[in-house]
Amino acid sequence: MKVLNSIKILSLLTITLLIASCSDDDNSGNQIESSTILYASNNSNGNITYYDVTDLSNISATTLITTSTAADGVYYEGALDAVIQASRSGLGLEGFTNISNAISGAAINADLIGTTDMSSPREVAVDGTFYVVADNQDVDGYPSTLDGRLFVYIRNGNNFSLRNVITTDFKLWGITFINNDLYAVVDADNELAVFTNFLSNTTNTTLSASKRVVVEGIVRTHGLTYDAMSDTMVMTDIGSAMNTQDDGGFQIITNFISKFNGTTNNGTLALSQQTRVSGASTLLGNPVDVAYDSETSTVFIAEAGNGGGRILAFNSIGAGGNISPIINTALGAASSVYLSKQ
Numbered sequence: 001m002k003v004l005n006s007i008k009i010l011s012l013l014t015i016t017l018l019i020a021s022c023s024d025d026d027n028s029g030n031q032i033e034s035s036t037i038l039y040a041s042n043n044s045n046g047n048i049t050y051y052d053v054t055d056l057s058n059i060s061a062t063t064l065i066t067t068s069t070a071a072d073g074v075y076y077e078g079a080l081d082a083v084i085q086a087s088r089s090g091l092g093l094e095g096f097t098n099i100s101n102a103i104s105g106a107a108i109n110a111d112l113i114g115t116t117d118m119s120s121p122r123e124v125a126v127d128g129t130f131y132v133v134a135d136n137q138d139v140d141g142y143p144s145t146l147d148g149r150l151f152v153y154i155r156n157g158n159n160f161s162l163r164n165v166i167t168t169d170f171k172l173w174g175i176t177f178i179n180n181d182l183y184a185v186v187d188a189d190n191e192l193a194v195f196t197n198f199l200s201n202t203t204n205t206t207l208s209a210s211k212r213v214v215v216e217g218i219v220r221t222h223g224l225t226y227d228a229m230s231d232t233m234v235m236t237d238i239g240s241a242m243n244t245q246d247d248g249g250f251q252i253i254t255n256f257i258s259k260f261n262g263t264t265n266n267g268t269l270a271l272s273q274q275t276r277v278s279g280a281s282t283l284l285g286n287p288v289d290v291a292y293d294s295e296t297s298t299v300f301i302a303e304a305g306n307g308g309g310r311i312l313a314f315n316s317i318g319a320g321g322n323i324s325p326i327i328n329t330a331l332g333a334a335s336s337v338y339l340s341k342q
């Protein structure tokens with residue numbers, strides 16, 4: 001019996017080894033398998049939801065319970081396996097490490113924390129250990145004078161410390177880095193601004209944009225994202241903030257750097273150089289943030305208004321127009337999205 005058992009174990013071991021070597025063979029020559037994860041924040045309950053969107057026809061959602069009741073500016077830091085968001089109830093950055101190990105429905109505690117300096121934090125843009133947060137609270141008490149603030153934090157270990165605050169002469173919402181330059185939407189308007197070498201401004205100061213261009217076709221922009229691999233910028237258009245259901249859209253700008261650099265300061269980037277998606281079928285009312293996957297040419301949207309809030313995705317965009325989303329999943333008062341390949 002003992003011999004027989006040994007033979008069974010040996011043959012099982014052989015089969016296991018064979019399976020292992022087979023799967024190794026299957027993987028050799030192919031790309032390492034990776035997951036595509038979309039992180040989302042919301043202003044309905046402040047929890048973090050992430051979606052495995054590796055297979056767009058079979059997405060799964062994980063929700064993690066935070067102590068915040070409203071949040072924006074979600075970001076994923078791979079080195080820490082951490083989700084960071086700007087808490088609109090706590091008025092500071094908060095981060096949650098080892099996020100992949102958390103089980104859906106679990107309450108999570110912030111272990112990346114910092115000072116609570118802000119009034120109305122929105123989008124977060126990250127360059128290395130620098131975290132910049134756009135705050136859209138009126139600065140000087142006069143809403144008629146357009147302004148906003150960019151809070152520059154440095155992450156040191158598990159702590160965010162405020163380095164300096166830049167006051168802008170236009171209203172803020174979405175921001176993103178392209179190398180050393182910080183691009184910002186001009187909220188309540190149809191313009192895109194850039195601050196070149198933004199982080200070289202190390203003191204508390206007031207700063208005008210290095211350049212602003214009108215993005216033709218947009219009524220009121222809010223969110224933006226840039227994909228360096230494909231040199232693609234995507235900007236959202238909320239139309240009227242009062243119409244939460246069907247007057248929104250987004251515009252894709254390919255060969256972005258040359259088009260932006262080729263437009264003069266205060267000049268217009270023509271709609272004919274962009275692809276616009278809008279219309280009732282899109283379910284775009286107030287699309288407040290956007291992410292882009294150039295591998296699958298997929299645009300992901302945080303839609304704050306339509307149906308109470310949704311996460312939407314679009315591909316096969318072609319010439320744009322009134323196309324239907326390929327993903328439409330409810331997320332109350334969705335506020336931001338961030339895409340990560342892992």
Ligand SMILES: [Ca+2]
Pocket residue numbers: 138139140141142143144145146147
């Ligand atoms: Ca003001």
Ligand SMILES: [Ca+2]
Pocket residue numbers: 238239240241242243244245246247248285286
């Ligand atoms: Ca709208």
Ligand SMILES: [Ca+2]
Pocket residue numbers: 073074123289290336337338
């Ligand atoms: Ca975002």
